[in-house]
Amino acid sequence: MKRLIYEFSESWKIAVAQMQSNKTRSMLTALGVIIGIVAVTLMGTAITGIQTGFDKSMSILGDDVLYVSQFPWARVNDWWNYRDRREIKTEYAEPLNRMIEATPNSNLLLAVPTSNIVKNVKRGDNQVTGIFIQGTTADYPLISVVDFNDGRFFNELETKGAANVCLLGYDVADALFPGESPVGKEVQISGQQFRVLGVGARQGSFLGLFSLDSIVIVPLPTFKKFFSAKAESDVRVKVRDKTKLEAAKGELTGLMRRVRGLPPEKKDDFNINEQQAFKSTLDPVKNSIAIAGLFITGLSLFVGAIGIMNITFVSVKERTKEIGTRKALGARRRTILLQFLIESTALCIVGGLIGLTLAYAMCFGIGKAFPSFPVEFSFGLVLVGMFVSVMTGLISGFAPAWSASRLDPVTALRYE
Amino acid sequence: MEPVVIDIENITKVYVMGEETVHALRGVSLQIRRNEYLAIMGPSGSGKSTLMNMLGCLDTPSSGRYFFNGKDVSAMDDDELAAIRNHEIGFVFQTFNLLPRSTSLRNVELPLIYAGLDPEIREEKAANALRDVGLGDRLRHKPNELSGGQRQRVAIARALVNDPSIILADEPTGNLDSKTGEEIMQLLENLYQNGHTIILVTHEPDIAHHARRTVFLRDGLIESDAANAQQPEIERLAVT
Helix, strand or coil, rough: HHHHHHHHHHCCCCCCCCHHHHHHHHHHHHHHHHHHHHHHHHHHHHHHHHHHHHHHHHHHHHHCCEEECCCCCCCCCHHHHHHCCCCHHHHHHHHHHHHHHHHCCEEEEEEEEEEEEEEEEEECCCEEEEEEEEEEECHHHHCCCCCCCEEECCHHHHCCCCCCCCEEEHHHHHHCCCCCCCCCCEEEECCCCEEEEEECCCCCCCCCCCCCCEEEEEEEEHHHHCCCCCEEEEEEEEEECCCHHHHHHHHHHHHHHHHHHCCCCCCCEEEECCCCHHHHHHHHHHHCCCHHHHHHHHHHHHHHHHHHHHHHHHHHHHHHHHHHHHCCCCCHHHHHHHHHHHHHHCCCCHHHHHHHHHEEEEEEEEHHHHHCCCCCCCHHHHHHHHHHHHHHHHHHHHHHHHHCCCHHHHHHCCCC | CEEEEEHHHHHEEEEEEEEEEEEEEEEEEEEEEECCEEEEECCCCCCHHHHHHHHHCCCCEEEEEEECCCCCCCCHHHHHHHHHHHEEEEEEEECCCCCCCHHHHHHHHHHHHHHHHHHHHHHHHHHHHHHHHCCCCCCCHHHHCCCCHHHHHHHHHHHCCCCCCCCEEECCCCCCCCHHHHHHHHHHHHHHHHEEEEECCCCCHHHCCCCCCCEEEHHHHHHHEEECCHHHHHHHEEEE
16 A cells, blocks of 8 residues: 555656656647636536526526416427417406415415516617516515615505506616616606606626516506507416425416316416426526537547547657666556556646636636626536546546556567 | 575577567576576577576566576566566666666665655665665766766666665676776676675676676577686775
8 A cells, every 4th residue: 555655656756757858748738638628617617607697587587486377488389279278367466365365374475467568668869679568566576586776666556546657677777877867767668758766676687588677667557558458467476485386386276267267177278387497498408508518618628638648658658668667676567557647647637727727717807808798617617627637637548558557578678 | 505596497488470489498497596696698599688588577488487586486477577576686787777867866766666665764775775886976866967887886776775686787888888897897796795696697708707607598598507717806806
């Protein structure tokens, strides 16, 4: 055992000396690994970034909110079974809330209706297009993840009175009121003047998915007055305990069937959606991006590994006589194998460290230059990067090291 | 009578080189006792190198038996042979075979690393061995900072450091001028005087004359095996 440790430390010393005496060659070989590690690591950061982006987008939906909608969020193959469904009406919220209140120990807390439509929002000559206009009630802040720090949400009175008031998402406010607070000022939607009551806190967006930064919220009666045509509605129901989501779903299904007046023999003609359903449709997409990306960047690492293997073969060839001498002096096969494995691994570790440093710098640069681009450099990534480097060294060094360890001492000593 | 260190019985070595079968050794028997000074001579192609490889446990015979200190090494595997070489045999090569980028001390330490000795003990033993060959002031020098004779002394120190049963010197003066060569031979003579067993492989009669016994090989067989005539001038030098 002690002998193995000494052989190990000896091999490290040889490896370092070898790199020092062949600086150019070692650097060029390591470059292959450096490029490979940079590529794989950046891909890794991008993948974790995408993951975080997705999760963040999902969290906007709320993990304790059920969405009663006309159609399922997940893709379906039998769309014809769904096309005749009746629309979801915002009025369902009222009977739902009554029934929730009447149910002892209900898993549900509160139903809030929303109605959505896409419109342009103007302020004077400035215009932002494709904005989600959402009509809802004063209860909305209770189920939403958005904070309205600047200003306030509309109240019961403004809702009932169908007042022309609105709340702006962060990006809408930023586009129409650059560098000033929009609170108290007016915007125009479909020719109607709306007074801005508040601005949502910034959510950030990813790939344009569900950003609450680009919506405008108005009271539901106001919405109905101006935008009811072609609007899509749903009812959002907050769950009391998110660990009992399934029970809550079951309860809500029962309530909705009563609201819809469905006889027992009829199937549900609505869907209870939640964040998870969305995730399960998006996960395969995300995973295939990750796999394809890692495969392509992995190829560059593979090329680097071939370089290491090549240079280790050269090194074995050049030092055949040295191997013979070492064997004559008592080096066993294992000793020689270890020596060359450590040489190739040392190259890869140097390459890996430089590669990770470069990748870190690049991530930092990208993060500074494009704050919206999701890159995330983590400690786990460093561990994985170093592990990959070491494995690359071991795998690519094995064939040459094995051939060195098998050399016949007589032949090796005679080699010139 | 000193105990027998090397006992080979009727060993042969057959190489197949392409179509041809080469009988490098055709049945050689030899006994070498402790504290002998033996020269193996012979023209090229006589099987001299093959015999040296056998004696040095670098190679195994095609047939016959080889006992080293009573142990049968003819059937050992690579790693067992490596252990025998490490503990029992000190090699001195014609081309010195030092590691070019390592200091004298590190070169001499090498067999001790393979033997698994602790670093402090390694360094002490290696330094002592270098002092014994007169290089106490060259411990931190690399081979390219040393003369040919000094390099061969480092190699001899390396051969000695594990306190081996035999020292196997293959043309130790082949790459040295005659004066330096003579110094190296004197060093080997001293080692012999101090009780070491030395096997010298050479094709030069002058060098072989330093030994006490000469084995002459021809065509894979021992042609002669006889004690050398005493050389008073060497004895005289050795005493001083």
